[in-house]
């Protein structure tokens with residue numbers, strides 16, 4: 715059987731890097747992307763050295779349509795097919811509806827939803843190809859949504875709206891693309907301990923936050939499902955007394 719390949723966005727740190735590490739250890743050849751070149755190249759070369767897997771870094775901004783198209787094209791040129799697309803790259807933003815500037819709203823929606831829609835479009839031919847080559851496994855999409863996309867959270871309106879849209883997008887992709895062997899899963903965590911949530915660390919306590927390893931574990935589980943099985947959305951909540959809060 716030919717080796718499996720995955721494309722992971724936002725893979726230079728945080729959750730994306732944690733997922734990339736687990737996929738590399740599982741033998742996936744990888745395309746990794748982020749905006750800043752130096753941390754991305756560093757992460758890619760460390761992963762390649764540690765696991766011996768092929769890792770291709772592609773610098774690009776998800777807010778730029780050409781960069782998103784170029785990212786998919788770079789994976790296709792190097793690997794041909796795509797077994798797993800991980801839509802992880804995203805941006806956080808906090809502020810009440812009454813005070814959120816439309817510029818902020820547009821940025822959040824562009825990076826967290828519009829780019830994901832476009833990248834799915836660009837990758838579908840490669841995912842269908844992988845599914846045709848491995849029909850029992852299929853082609854899979856995993857999208858990092860958020861618990862704020864499942865239950866609204868005060869102060870996270872734009873972010874939550876973008877993630878609710880992403881959960882819906884995953885459902886529709888599964889409904890439309892299962893016939894071609896391609897399915898999508900959203901993962902919806904509460905606060906995970908990364909750079910994105912540094913502003914919450916003191917308030918919540920670092921030890922109460924989810925770990926990137928917890929999220930990566932779910933992604934690995936999804937990769938092991940057969941093409942017959944789909945989990946539309948996995949909510950990962952912090953232990954404690956507030957199940958549906960971030």
Ligand SMILES: NC(=O)c1ccc[n+]([C@@H]2O[C@H](COP(=O)([O-])OP(=O)(O)OC[C@H]3O[C@@H](n4cnc5c(N)ncnc54)[C@H](OP(=O)(O)O)[C@@H]3O)[C@@H](O)[C@H]2O)c1
Pocket residue numbers: 723724725726727728729730747748749750751753774775776777801802803804805806825858859860861902903904905906907908909910911
């Ligand atoms: N942390 C949480 O509590 C939490 C909870 C639920 C869901 N999530 C979601 O999980 C995903 C990863 O979050 P994280 O906490 O790991 O974030 P993070 O630590 O801030 O890392 C974000 C990653 O995405 C890249 N990135 C950011 N903006 C980008 C852009 N415009 N274009 C291309 N790449 C971009 C970053 O690299 P560059 O800066 O170099 O571009 C970095 O590699 C996000 O979609 C987030 O919304 C996070």
